[in-house]
Amino acid sequence: MVKNIQPAWVGKLRKQLKQAGKADSDFSRFGADSHKYQLKPPASEERIAAFETHFDISLPEGYRNFLLWMGNGGAGPFYGLYSLEASEPCQLCDYSSGAVLPLGTQGCTLMTGLILDGADRGRVIYYDEDQCGTPTVMREPDFLTWYERWTREVIAGYDDEMMDFGLYLDGKPQELMDLYEGTEDVPGRVEIVESCYKFQVLPAKQKTYFKRACDSEQDPRLRMTLIKMLCHFHVPGMVEQIGVLWDSGAYPEAISVICYEGGWKVKENWWPQVLEKMSALRGQPFWDACHIFSALKDYPEIRAGLLKDQLYRGDLDQNDRNILFTCLSKLNGREEVLEYFLEYLPDGKNHERTEYSTLIYAIWVTKGIQNLRLKKIWTTLLDKFRTTQDAKDDYQGSQLHLKSQINPESDCCVGASHPFGVICSNLMGCLDHFGLDYRGAWKLLMDDKQWTDWKQEHGLAP
Numbered sequence: 001m002v003k004n005i006q007p008a009w010v011g012k013l014r015k016q017l018k019q020a021g022k023a024d025s026d027f028s029r030f031g032a033d034s035h036k037y038q039l040k041p042p043a044s045e046e047r048i049a050a051f052e053t054h055f056d057i058s059l060p061e062g063y064r065n066f067l068l069w070m071g072n073g074g075a076g077p078f079y080g081l082y083s084l085e086a087s088e089p090c091q092l093c094d095y096s097s098g099a100v101l102p103l104g105t106q107g108c109t110l111m112t113g114l115i116l117d118g119a120d121r122g123r124v125i126y127y128d129e130d131q132c133g134t135p136t137v138m139r140e141p142d143f144l145t146w147y148e149r150w151t152r153e154v155i156a157g158y159d160d161e162m163m164d165f166g167l168y169l170d171g172k173p174q175e176l177m178d179l180y181e182g183t184e185d186v187p188g189r190v191e192i193v194e195s196c197y198k199f200q201v202l203p204a205k206q207k208t209y210f211k212r213a214c215d216s217e218q219d220p221r222l223r224m225t226l227i228k229m230l231c232h233f234h235v236p237g238m239v240e241q242i243g244v245l246w247d248s249g250a251y252p253e254a255i256s257v258i259c260y261e262g263g264w265k266v267k268e269n270w271w272p273q274v275l276e277k278m279s280a281l282r283g284q285p286f287w288d289a290c291h292i293f294s295a296l297k298d299y300p301e302i303r304a305g306l307l308k309d310q311l312y313r314g315d316l317d318q319n320d321r322n323i324l325f326t327c328l329s330k331l332n333g334r335e336e337v338l339e340y341f342l343e344y345l346p347d348g349k350n351h352e353r354t355e356y357s358t359l360i361y362a363i364w365v366t367k368g369i370q371n372l373r374l375k376k377i378w379t380t381l382l383d384k385f386r387t388t389q390d391a392k393d394d395y396q397g398s399q400l401h402l403k404s405q406i407n408p409e410s411d412c413c414v415g416a417s418h419p420f421g422v423i424c425s426n427l428m429g430c431l432d433h434f435g436l437d438y439r440g441a442w443k444l445l446m447d448d449k450q451w452t453d454w455k456q457e458h459g460l461a462p
Contacts, residue, residue, distance in 0.1 A: 010069045013148060017075060020154035029154065031107070035080030039071025043084060047072075051084045057099070060122035062142035063114055077150045077165045078106040089116060092127055095135045100125060106164075114143060124166070138166045158198040168195035173206045180213070186222050193225045202233040211235055220245060224253030231261030239266055251277050252285035259288040259295075267292050268299065275306060279313065286320050290327035297330045304328050304365075305336030312340070318358055325361035334365055338374065341366050345377050351384070356419040360426055367430045372459075378427050379460040385420045385427075386445050394421025398442040 021037030048067055052058055059067070073083030081104045089099050098118030102111055109129040115121055115137070122142045127135035140146040149170055156172075169176065169192060180192045193210070196202060202210075207230070214226035227241045242262070245254035255277075258270050271292055278289050296302045310316070310324055328337060341362055344350060350359055366374055385391055394417065424445065428434065433441035434454055444450045455461040 006069060007065070009144070013070065013144075013151065016148065016151035016155065020151045021075075023155045023157060031077075031079040035075045037075045039074035040083055041072065042069060043067040043072040047084065055089050057089055057101075057116055059101075060114065060116065060143065062122055062144040063101075066144060066147065076104060076112075076147065078104060078112065080104055092135060094131050095125065095127065100127070126164075126166070136167065139170070140166070153198070157200050159200070168198060171195070173199060173203050177206050177209050180210075186219050189222055190225045193222075193229050196229050197232065202235075207233060207235050211237070214238075214241065220248060220250035220253050224250060224256060227253075227257050228261045231257060242266070242270065246273065252281065252288075255281070255285055255288045255292070259291050264295075267296055271296060271302070278307075278310060282315060282317075282320060286316070287323045290323045294327045294330050297332070300332075302331060303333030303336060304331040305333055307331075308337050308340070311337060318355070322358055322361050325358065325365055329361065329364035329367070335369055335371075338366065338369055338371060342371075342373060342377065345374075346380065351381075353419055356423060360423060363423070363426045363430060367426075375431070375458075376460055378430050379455055380462075382424060382427050382445065382451075385424050386451070388420040390418035390420035391424045392446070394418050394424065395442045395446045397421075398425075398439055 017037060017039070024032055024037070027033040027036060045068065048059065048064060067084065071081075073081045073086065075081070082102060087102050089101050092100055092113075097115070097120060099116040100113040101116055102113050103124070104112045106112060106126070109132070111127050111129055113125045113127060115123050115125050120137050124138040124140065124143060124146045125135050126138070138146055140149060146166060150165060153165070169179070171179065173196070176192050176195055180189055183189050183192060196206070196210075210226055211230055214223060214230060217223040217226060223241070224245060227238055227245070231238045239262070242254050242257050245251075245257065255274055258266055258274065262270070274289050274292055278286070281289055290307075293302055293307065307324065307328060316324065328334060344362055345359075345366070349355075350362070363378075366378075397417065428441045428445065434444050436444060444454060452461070
């Protein structure tokens with residue numbers, strides 16, 4: 001295609017991008033500070049053709065025209081768009097329908113790409129370079145439609161990037177309400193309701209409509225979704241709906257609402273009922289229940305002993321146990337569950353590398369408890385882990401930090417990045433770093449004579 005007469009859409013899109021920059025003039029949106037709503041100069045026809053020839057590909061028309069008329073990288077969702085010079089086509093291990101051209105990063109290993117061939121050619125795809133999640137192909141039929149939607153929603157002030165722009169439905173409040181009215185299947189309606197979170201404010205008309213829909217809805221999943229959304233927008237009368245879910249036996253759904261959308265008073269009123277059902281919960285509902293107790297940690301009646309029975313369950317997986325231990329570490333009265341951890345911490349099967357994160361959470365629960373048997377267990381664990389290569393490597397890392405840069409109140413793992421080294425860092429924190437600063441504690445621990453002398457001096461030698 002020879003670049004000659006500018007297409008009509010170019011002026012419109014450039015205007016929308018300029019308006020988007022004005023709407024977010026302080027670059028408060030996620031990633032906006034990296035691109036500042038500025039595009040790089042367009043690519044020449046020769047540059048695009050050379051790129052296609054080099055990689056033996058044909059760029060989809062929408063994206064090719066964007067490069068030619070709008071810009072070769074710059075302003076775009078998340079951290080912006082790569083230039084051709086910064087990108088190279090690839091094959092995703094978890095997407096076999098076509099090659100993908102990386103368009104930009106969403107942060108960490110999350111990426112935005114463009115599908116180059118196959119049935120979805122020209123559409124945008126979100127994927128994880130570490131393959132930690134299934135790639136998602138965007139609904140928009142081509143790159144330009146996806147990009148134009150982004151500019152519209154920035155102008156409208158929607159919470160795009162923080163909600164993973166493009167994963168929810170396009171549309172204004174009225175349009176989503178109309179779509180809900182014309183949709184009969186539950187999954188479709190759930191998706192519509194969850195798409196409302198992108199709005200800063202839900203208009204009164206939509207509040208009234210969705211509240212009526214909630215009052216008459218019989219499906220517990222959809223009703224829970226409606227209640228959560230309406231609570232989010234502070235619609236009066238929604239707290240009472242938690243009781244309706246509970247009375248219908250939809251405990252996971254009710255607990256989800258209590259956890260994420262219920263205020264302090266709601267959590268305060270409902271925690272006894274949540275505790276009563278907790279032993280029947282696993283996975284996300286169990287985690288939600290733990291989060292409720294964590295949120296109430298400063299209430300005098302909320303103590304670790306309330307969750308003691310959960311520790312002895314045999315049906316919790318490692319993720320469940322991690323959440324439970326983390327919750328307990330925040331609660332008062334941790335002495336009430338100490339007996340469990342006096343058995344858990346020295347158990348060798350909990351010392352495997354695959355279990356190290358759970359062991360750390362268990363250590364957190366016991367930190368600050370004054371008990372001689374517990375101190376001896378901490379010391380025995382240090383005896384075991386201090387000799388690992390992880391600890392030796394992290395000892396070296398700890399010495400790279402200047403004393404003035406270490407906050408002993410918060411930096412419990414400065415320089416520690418290997419599993420068993422992090423365990424050592426946390427155990428030293430439990431022992432007040434032996435009365436030394438962080439670097440000094442590592443030096444003492446890794447010196448055989450100093451370590452032996454310290455244990456004998458404090459009555460912790462075997």
